[in-house]
Amino acid sequence: MNCTLFKINPIPSLIFDIQTLEILEVNGAAVDHYKYKRNEFLKLTLEDITAADVCYMSSIRKALKKKKGDTYLGIFAMQTKEGTILKMEINGHKVDFKDRQCFLMVCQEVKKNREKESTRSQNERRLSTLMQGSFDLVGVIDTKGFYTYMSPSSAAITGIAAEDFIGKDAFGYIHPDDIQHTLDSLKEVLTQERVVVAPYRAKNHNDEWCWVETVLKNMLDDPAINGIVVNSRDITESFKAKEHLIEISERLYLATTSAKMGIWDWDVINDNLTWDNKMYALYGLKEEDFTGAVSAWQHGLHPEDAARSTQELKDSLKGAREFNTEFRVIWPDRTVRYLEAHAVVTRDKEGRAVRMIGSNVDVTDRKKAEENILKANERFEKVTQATKDAIWDWDIANDTFYRSDAFKTFLGEDTSRLFSPTAFGGDHLYVHDREMIIQSIDKALADPLATKWINDYSVSDKHGKIHYLNDRGIIIRDKDGKALRMVGAMSNITGQKQSEQENKFKANLLKTVSEAAIATDLDGVVNYWNKAAETIFGWTAEEAIGKYVNQLTLSDVIKEQGEQIMAKLRRGETWFGEFEALRKDGSTVLVRVSNAPVYDDTNNLVGMVGISSDITQEAKNKKLLKQYTHQLERTNKKLKEIAWTQSHEVRAPLSRIMGIINLIELEGGAIDQLDFWLEQLKISTQEMDAIVRNIVDEAQLLDS
Amino acid sequence: MKVFLIDDDIIYRRIASKMWELIDSSVETIACENGAIGLLDLECERDSNQPISVLLDINMPVLNGWDFLRELEKKNFYQLPDLHIYLVSSSTDERDILKSREFPFIKAFIHKPLTKENIEMIINHVQDHPDKQS
Numbered sequence: 001m002n003c004t005l006f007k008i009n010p011i012p013s014l015i016f017d018i019q020t021l022e023i024l025e026v027n028g029a030a031v032d033h034y035k036y037k038r039n040e041f042l043k044l045t046l047e048d049i050t051a052a053d054v055c056y057m058s059s060i061r062k063a064l065k066k067k068k069g070d071t072y073l074g075i076f077a078m079q080t081k082e083g084t085i086l087k088m089e090i091n092g093h094k095v096d097f098k099d100r101q102c103f104l105m106v107c108q109e110v111k112k113n114r115e116k117e118s119t120r121s122q123n124e125r126r127l128s129t130l131m132q133g134s135f136d137l138v139g140v141i142d143t144k145g146f147y148t149y150m151s152p153s154s155a156a157i158t159g160i161a162a163e164d165f166i167g168k169d170a171f172g173y174i175h176p177d178d179i180q181h182t183l184d185s186l187k188e189v190l191t192q193e194r195v196v197v198a199p200y201r202a203k204n205h206n207d208e209w210c211w212v213e214t215v216l217k218n219m220l221d222d223p224a225i226n227g228i229v230v231n232s233r234d235i236t237e238s239f240k241a242k243e244h245l246i247e248i249s250e251r252l253y254l255a256t257t258s259a260k261m262g263i264w265d266w267d268v269i270n271d272n273l274t275w276d277n278k279m280y281a282l283y284g285l286k287e288e289d290f291t292g293a294v295s296a297w298q299h300g301l302h303p304e305d306a307a308r309s310t311q312e313l314k315d316s317l318k319g320a321r322e323f324n325t326e327f328r329v330i331w332p333d334r335t336v337r338y339l340e341a342h343a344v345v346t347r348d349k350e351g352r353a354v355r356m357i358g359s360n361v362d363v364t365d366r367k368k369a370e371e372n373i374l375k376a377n378e379r380f381e382k383v384t385q386a387t388k389d390a391i392w393d394w395d396i397a398n399d400t401f402y403r404s405d406a407f408k409t410f411l412g413e414d415t416s417r418l419f420s421p422t423a424f425g426g427d428h429l430y431v432h433d434r435e436m437i438i439q440s441i442d443k444a445l446a447d448p449l450a451t452k453w454i455n456d457y458s459v460s461d462k463h464g465k466i467h468y469l470n471d472r473g474i475i476i477r478d479k480d481g482k483a484l485r486m487v488g489a490m491s492n493i494t495g496q497k498q499s500e501q502e503n504k505f506k507a508n509l510l511k512t513v514s515e516a517a518i519a520t521d522l523d524g525v526v527n528y529w530n531k532a533a534e535t536i537f538g539w540t541a542e543e544a545i546g547k548y549v550n551q552l553t554l555s556d557v558i559k560e561q562g563e564q565i566m567a568k569l570r571r572g573e574t575w576f577g578e579f580e581a582l583r584k585d586g587s588t589v590l591v592r593v594s595n596a597p598v599y600d601d602t603n604n605l606v607g608m609v610g611i612s613s614d615i616t617q618e619a620k621n622k623k624l625l626k627q628y629t630h631q632l633e634r635t636n637k638k639l640k641e642i643a644w645t646q647s648h649e650v651r652a653p654l655s656r657i658m659g660i661i662n663l664i665e666l667e668g669g670a671i672d673q674l675d676f677w678l679e680q681l682k683i684s685t686q687e688m689d690a691i692v693r694n695i696v697d698e699a700q701l702l703d704s
Numbered sequence: 705m706k707v708f709l710i711d712d713d714i715i716y717r718r719i720a721s722k723m724w725e726l727i728d729s730s731v732e733t734i735a736c737e738n739g740a741i742g743l744l745d746l747e748c749e750r751d752s753n754q755p756i757s758v759l760l761d762i763n764m765p766v767l768n769g770w771d772f773l774r775e776l777e778k779k780n781f782y783q784l785p786d787l788h789i790y791l792v793s794s795s796t797d798e799r800d801i802l803k804s805r806e807f808p809f810i811k812a813f814i815h816k817p818l819t820k821e822n823i824e825m826i827i828n829h830v831q832d833h834p835d836k837q838s
Contacts, residue, residue: 647796648763652816655794657817659818662723667726680715684715
């Protein structure tokens with residue numbers, strides 16, 4: 001190494017150990033430039049004078065390892081003793097110095113370097129001219145991001161002259177939000193040859209943001225370039241188009257997702273059927289279970305629809321028809337779904353179908369709704385046939401009237417449009433209170449809030465027979481409340497009316513009887529309470545109806561028994577008996593009750609009825625009678641006793657008297673000892689008298 | 705013929721004796737004031753062949769008419785071959801009459817007072833059927 005040449009070189013130069021980066025020698029220019037004295041320099045390493053981060057240092061190390069001979073290391077920020085940052089372009093070559101492997105580094109300040117531009121070769125100029133016509137922006141930046149070169153095309157592309165880029169920080173043009181990722185790319189390219197920078201926004205001369213796509217190429221090693229080539233292209237238009245495309249595809253995705261739409265693409269020539277993810281869901285299949293041929297589609301079809309749909313597909317391939325159809329598919333789990341399918345056929349020059357792209361949409365819900373409507377319509381028709389009610393539908397706006405056949409059954413023959421106010425009650429029918437009915441319809445129609453119309457009326461047919469009708473209509477209105485339509489049902493309540501009258505008669509009859517008649521529902525809630533019930537229990541019908549019969553008539557003591565009786569009746573059994581019932585005023589009344597369950601026409605148990613009679617007096621009488629009978633029996637017995645005992649006693653003296661008389665007669669009146677016999681007669685008659693008195697006394701005793 | 709008048713009523717016994725005396729003076733009347741005495745007196749007639757009629761009252765102290773009859777039955781009527789027993793009572797009680805049927809050997813139930821016809825009937829019984837009781 002020529003030391004003198006080294007020392008006098010006007011370009012700052014220094015020698016450092018490749019391994020340790022220790023500075024081993026400097027020249028005078030370096031001392032001038034970096035403001036360190038030579039002995040100070042020799043205590044430093046390259047790192048001490050490089051205002052670079054580790055990344056830069058490692059790139060230097062890397063370059064040092066690789067290169068042989070003259071080496072361009074790149075542009076580095078170097079730091080003087082005073083802290084001034086200098087941008088230096090570094091060249092050099094490996095040297096052996098003091099038996100150590102070293103690097104002779106020649107540093108030239110970049111600014112000064114540029115001044116030498118005029119010396120560019122003819123070739124370079126040619127390249128520049130070429131690049132002027134390029135749509136790409138080609139520049140060179142140093143490792144810090146400062147432009148060292150810009151292609152002449154910049155003027156046309158960015159509106160900024162190429163010269164104006166030189167020395168400018170490339171990041172100054174970049175959108176703040178994009179600086180981070182572009183900076184990362186710059187760092188990346190220092191260790192790699194080529195980096196594609198994700199699109200970022202850069203400012204043009206009009207201060208507008210443009211989308212830019214850039215490729216960075218590390219050409220730091222190329223002495224001709226000595227930097228990072230930046231190849232940028234304005235992709236604003238294409239980027240916007242792409243974004244638009246993404247938006248469209250997203251929208252399509254949303255549409256297909258929300259509409260349960262699947263997209264398919266059939267390569268007809270090779271029978272290669274491609275489904276999107278939605279399609280698998282529509283057919284209930286897993287992607288791996290799908291063979292990708294049109295037969296896989298056919299396989300999923302409902303047997304009843306398979307032949308037709310396949311034919312439709314063939315027809316549309318032939319061009320005989322469009323492929324717009326519906327079919328059912330059966331999932332592997334036997335679920336049946338309805339799909340709607342549309343497709344377009346792509347043809348080659350000869351008109352042969354080569355491709356078919358289409359969509360499938362799940363329309364099961366819609367189909368089911370349609371089916372339901374059909375069913376509902378059918379049901380409506382059936383109902384009109386099945387019901388005894390006459391169904392009518394009046395289109396008010398057009399004054400047309402639909403009537404179900406039941407009208408004939410009701411009224412014998414065809415009737416006029418009973419509900420059209422204009423024709424109401426025409427032909428052979430005589431409608432009672434016609435005006436009143438028309439008024440009530442008009443009133444209901446005129447009230448925008450009225451949704452129903454109900455009326456009971458009667459008509460006479462031509463035979464003079466009266467039909468009682470219950471008529472109910474639902475009013476359908478537009479949003480302004482105007483009545484458009486009225487749909488209704490008419491019941492013939494003639495039978496009901498008659499039985500009502502009959503019932504009324506029966507009810508009156510019940511009113512007049514002296515027994516209390518009480519009817520309840522199954523819970524024991526009173527729904528009928530006649531006049532006698534009012535008298536017997538003290539509650540008026542008004543008070544009693546709606547209350548529990550047991551609460552009204554039973555004291556707490558026998559409530560439990562009352563519940564048992566209720567339970568019995570609910571089982572359909574009857575109950576007959578007597579009990580002491582409670583009256584409203586708290587007093588009690590002895591009643592004899594006959595309870596029975598009540599059934600409706602269809603033999604359903606609907607309630608209970610009880611007939612009660614007040615037997616308080618009857619019971620008293622009975623008791624008295626019993627008393628009397630008892631007394632009489634006692635008296636009788638006593639009298640018998642008297643009769644028996646006394647008859648003996650009476651007969652004893654009597655027979656004696658009669659005996660004496662017989663004796664006197666036997667002696668023909670001339671009786672011995674007449675005095676004696678007279679005396680005996682006297683004694684006997686007295687004895688008898690005493691006995692008779694005694695009988696009378698005892699009889700008197702009986703009375704008391 | 706002997707006639708036993710078994711009755712606690714002394715007046716009746718005197719009337720009856722007197723009537724028997726007036727109607728048939730050949731009849732010997734024996735008055736007994738209760739059944740016990742009647743049995744004793746009748747026992748004295750044991751094995752007698754002459755007809756004996758007993759006019760028996762029902763209600764008597766010591767031994768009443770029913771007990772008398774039972775005793776007599778037990779004693780096999782003292783082997784009297786011509787014994788006629790009549791119940792004579794002032795009672796018209798049906799029950800007494802019914803009860804008398806328990807004793808088929810009673811000839812008749814006579815209600816007091818004893819009449820001339822009753823006595824003649826008894827005499828006839830004895831004369832018409834002298835050997836019936838034997």
